Amino acid sequence: MPTLDPLETGDHVCWLVDPEDDFTGTARAFAADGALFGDKVLVIGAPETRWLLGGVAQGTVVDPAVERAAGAGWDAAMMLGVVRREADTACREGFRALRVLARMDxxxxxxASPQEIARHELGLDDLVSSGTAVVVCAYHRDSFHTESIQQASGVHPQQLGMRTLMPDFRMFSAGTDCWKVSGVVDSEGAATFRTALGELVARSATVRLQCEDLDLMDAAGMRALAEVAREDPSRRIVVESANETFRRCWSLLGYDAPQIPVELAP
Structure with a gap:
C-alpha cells in the first residue's frame, strides 16, 4: 500500500520507516484523519510538539519512556492492554473505532527478537480483527535487526514501505484460533514462519491455518510446520484448503504420520 489514507477498521499495518521517509508528516496526517472518520486516536510514542496540530494534542498520547521512568515497567504486553482498554472505551464513547499509531522503537x-515481535503482533492482530480498531505499527529500520523486520512484516496483513523488503508470506488472524497464510513459505521465509507458528501453538490447543491463498510451501516450510507440531503433540494444527501439490509433497516427505499432529482438512 502506498499511503495510510485508505485504512478501514480492522486494518493492521506494518509501516517500515526508512531514515529518509517523512515520518512526522505521515504520522500527523494519520492522526488528523481520526477527526474526519470519527475515530478515537491513540499515539504510542513521544509526546513532543510534532504530535500537535494547531496546538492541540491529537487524542491520547502514551510515552513508554515516561512510563518506564515512573516505574511502570512498560513493555509490549502493556501496549496490548492499553490498546484493548482504549478500544473498549472508544466503543462506549460512540467513536467509530480506535485509531492507533505505535512507534515500535x-x-x-x-x-526486539523475532520471537518477541511474533508474539506481540499476532496477539495485536487477533485484537484488531474484531473490527474495533485500526492499528499502524511503525518499525524504524535503523532500530531493528533485519530478521526482526522480516518477522514484523510477515505477521501483518498489510505493509507500507516496500522499497527494499517484500515478505514472502503473510500470516494474520481470520477468527478465533484461525490464521490465514498467504504467499510463499520457502527456505528464505521458513524460519520466520516457524517462529510465528510456534507462538500460535504455544497459546492455543488447536490452530487452524487457512491456506487457500498459499501459493507455495516448499520442503523447508513443511519441515518447519512438522517440527513445530512435533514439539508439543498435545497441540493440534489443522491445515485447511491446501492444494493437491501441498498434500502430495507432505505425504512424500513422510509427515502424514501419527506422531506429527497435523491434519490436512478439505
Missing part, C-alpha cells in the same frame, strides 16, 4: 528501545 519506543516500545522496544533496545530492539
Amino acid at each position: 519506543r516500545v522496544w528501545p533496545a530492539g
